[in-house]
Amino acid sequence: MDLEELRVIENFIWLIPLFPALGFVINGLFGHFLSRKVVGRIACGSVFLSLVMSFLSFLALVGMPVGDRVLHCRCFQWIKVGHISLDIGFLIDPLGAVMILVVAGVGFLIHVYSIGYMAHDKSVARFFTYMNLFTFMMLTLVTGESILLMFVGWEGVGLCSYLLIGFWYESHANADAGKKAFVVNRIGDFGFLIGIFVLFWSLGKISGGKVWTLNFADLAAHIHLLKDVTLGHAIGIGMFGLGSMSVLNFVGICFFIGAAGKSAQIPLYVWLPDAMAGPTPVSALIHAATMVTAGVYMIARLNFLYTLAPLALTVVAFVAGVTAFMSAIIGLAQNDIKRVLAYSTVSQLGYMFLAMGAGAYAAGIFHLMTHAFFKACLFLGAGSVIHAMSDEQDMRAMGGLKKWMPVTHWTMLASTVALAGWPLTAGFFSKDEILWKIFESHKVNMWHLIPWALGVAGAFLTAFYMFRLMVLTFYGECRADEHVKSHLHESPPVMIWPLRILGALALVGGFIGVPYAMSRGLFPNFFEEWLHPVMSGTLYGTPAVEHGLQGHGGSGAAGAHHHVEAVEYLLMGMSIIIALGGSAISYFIYTRRQEIIEQFVQKFSNLHRWVYNKYYVDELYEYVFVDGAKRLMRILAWFDLHIIDGIVDFTGRALVWITALSGKIDYDGVDGTVRWIGNETIRLGSITKLIQSGRVQYYLMIAMGILVGIVLLFQFMG
Known part of the structure; x- marks a missing residue:
């Protein structure tokens, strides 16, 4: 097929977010009058159609020359003020294609799982209405051609998180959790808005009024105009002594404040663990494929800005390293199975932002994708366990469930080893790449060794607390009471098949991003090659390339490793030892020597109390x-x-x-x-x-x- 034939689909990419919107409208208006089965089919079918369109868009991009891989559709004019014009338009490039496949693909599996999980809920129509709205907003966020349209989706997922976390609003705790998520996200969004305003005004002023835009492609083409511009020069005021600060550093930090709220980074992470109040499919959707990854995607989309903002990247790296480490420590002491996974999500988001802070944007998106596979599987598996345990979530009341729930056990084990970073699993490839990139970036900024060390420590803790979860849940003697034991059973097929698919992806999904150090050139790193046109700036003709786009630890460009240093193999071996060692130590202690934990808790009771209560941050x-x-x-x-x-x-x-x-x-x-x-x-x-x-x-x-x-x-x- 020639290029023109392949581009036919770009006239229809607006259907990708539209299909879930139609599901939202139909179930919202008529769901009360429809049967549960029909409501579920409408909800799942709408997301499946988005997935099909996403896959067709991906195939169209694959068939295009590398330098032409952009699908762009402008629907209608949105805002027109003087010379300023913004359209409702959608953009899909290699980065967008990854995101829509992850959002629609994992989102579809979660929707299917929800049919079984919510089978007996009295408000199933309202649930699927909210789920479709959530998916619509997330797809709008990742396909919008401008920051402003992204912000519409950004605010939309914030609203939907409030609706879904507080879905069972009859409980005050659930309602409060929803409000907490909404309020904390608004704090972050205030920083995001300031960043948008300053970027828009600065670019327009410095360009002499010629570039008033918020479109990503236009920003990429003109961002070099702000390379050495100070805040005082751009907006005319000192702003509390910040006048000498670079505009791009200031804007980058403001955007990261928004990302910290949406993607649960310190200090705005406190809403995410409380999000467990919602139904388990909501936890999977929020924590794996949608809302919490929005901040990571935003920085990757604005890579041309952050590459010219070294101070902002350093802030991102340090906050990410502390978040990854501190939240992993909290995960050690939690007993609620979903709460352990929640802090695991906060920690893994820290790793994604570590990659962003190192300028390794492709590595961060790679971990975003693999994390979506194994974390969605873990949350859905936890939902399967809770479903079988008559809504019990305390792991101390479980144990021995492998006997009754073999499929849930094996799929969760596959996802656990992937999250722990066992060799050749998806998590190993993506997390090892991040740790190598953040270490390599210390050549540009030696202070990056601190977040690298925090990331290494967090990797060990991750392996430890995840195997603690597996042992307490599936191994040993069952600690449930006789009534619960009598009702233990494997989940129905509609819940099991999404687990099987996600578990398989958790094991093999990383092979599309095998680093050069492992393959030695036998086969390319497909994922980095795929994102290279976006991350290198060549796709949009970004002049920032010549100003050092590759200079911050590598952007994930193809062919970046023509020479593999010995230290890379050393760090890879260290990652393997950490993953296997943390898992083995945890398995040994919790299966044979639990008294070690009891003695530790007694000896360091104050420390345990602080960690158990999450440092009393709340x-x-x-x-x-x-x-x-x-x-x-x-x-x-x-x-x-x-x-x-x-x-x-x-x-x-x-x-x-x-x-x-x-x-x-x-x-x-x-x-x-x-x-x-x-x-x-x-x-x-x-x-x-x-x-x-x-x-x-x-x-x-x-x-x-x-x-x-x-x-x-x-x-x-x-």
């Missing part, structure tokens, strides 16, 4: 921000009541007094004077009327008398 936020806000509101209420209202009340009373005084002055002074003049006029008139007899002789006599009086007066005075 309590700290509650005291500082929530209670602090309440205290501030009480102070403001007192100030309003006693000061503002006091001033208003005093002013009112003073006005009443002044009005009364002015009324008295008006009545007794002004009106009194008028009345006196009137009364005196009347009295004088009553006197003078006596001389008004009407007789002329009488008048002449009076006149003569007056005249004589005047003459005598003058005579007397003279």
Whole structure:
């Protein structure tokens, strides 16, 4: 097929987000009147159609020359203000193709699984309505051609997370968890908005008013204009002493604040563990394929900006390293099976951002994809366990479930070894690549050795707590009571088949990204080659390439490894030892020497309490921000009541007094004077009327008398 025939599909890529939107509308309007089976088929069918369109778009890109792999469809004009114009348009390039396949593919499997999991829920239509809306918003986020359209999807998944986490809103804890997710995400989104405004204004001003745009392709082509521009020069103010800071560093940090909220990085990670309040398929959708990966995708999409913002990349790397390590420690002490997986997600997102901080954008997206496979499988497997255990989530009440749930056990084991980073699994290829890239980036920034060390430590802890989860759940004696034991069973096929598919992908999905150091050139790193046009800037003609796009630990460009250093093999061996060693130690302790853990907890009870209670970060936020806000509101209420209202009340009373005084002055002074003049006029008139007899002789006599009086007066005075 020639290029024009392949490009036919770009006129229909808008259908990718549209199909789930149609499912949302149909189930939202008519789901109450439809059977559960029909509702489930509509929801799953709409996402499946998106998956088909996504796959066709991917095939079209594969058939195109490397430099032409872009599908672009503008639907209609959205915003038109002067010379500023933004369209509703969709863009699919190699990066977008990966994202839509992950979102639609894993999302479809989760939808299918949900048919069985939510089979007896009274609000199944509302559930699938929200799930379809979530998928629509996520697909809009990853296919939007501009930051503004991305932000629409960004806010949309935030809304949907609130709806789905608080799905069982009858429980106050669930409703509070939904509100917490919504509020924390709004904090991050404030930083994102500031970044959008500053980037838009700076580029427009520096270009002399020629480049007012938020389209990704246009930004990539013109971002070099801001390479050495300071914040003070771009926006004209110092902004709390930040005037000498690079615009791109400032914007990059602002965008990362938004990513920290959406993708649960320190300090905005606290909402994600509480998201476990929602149904388990929601946990899988949020934690694996959709919302939490939005921040990682955003940085990868804006790689041309971050490559020119070294300070922003350093901030990303350090926050990611601390997040990966600290959340892994918390995962060690949790007993709720879903909560362990939640902190695992926070930690693994840290690894993705570690790759971004090293400038290894392709490696970060690679781990995003492999993580979607094994983490979705783990969450759905946890849902299968909870379903069999009559809604019990405490691993201390489980054990021995391998006997009753063999498929769930084996699929979760496959995903566990992948997450732990066992050799040749998907997690091994992607995580090892990240650790190598962040280590390699210390040649540009030696401080990157710190996040690398945190990442290595986190990898060991990951292997340890994941095998702790497997042992406590599936091995040993069953600790459930007899009533629960009598109901133990494997999940139905509609829940099992998604587990099988995801478990298989967790094992073999990494082979599309085998690094050069392992293959020695026998076969290429398909994943890096696929993303190379986007990450190198060649696809959009980004001038930033010549300014050092490859200079931050490697962007994941194909052919970056013409020479493999011995240290790379050393680090690879270290990763294998860490993964296998952490797993073996955990298995040994929890199957044969659990007293070691008990002794450790007794000896370091304060440390255990701190870790178990998640460093009391939630309590700290509650005291500082929530209670602090309440205290501030009480102070403001007192100030309003006693000061503002006091001033208003005093002013009112003073006005009443002044009005009364002015009324008295008006009545007794002004009106009194008028009345006196009137009364005196009347009295004088009553006197003078006596001389008004009407007789002329009488008048002449009076006149003569007056005249004589005047003459005598003058005579007397003279």
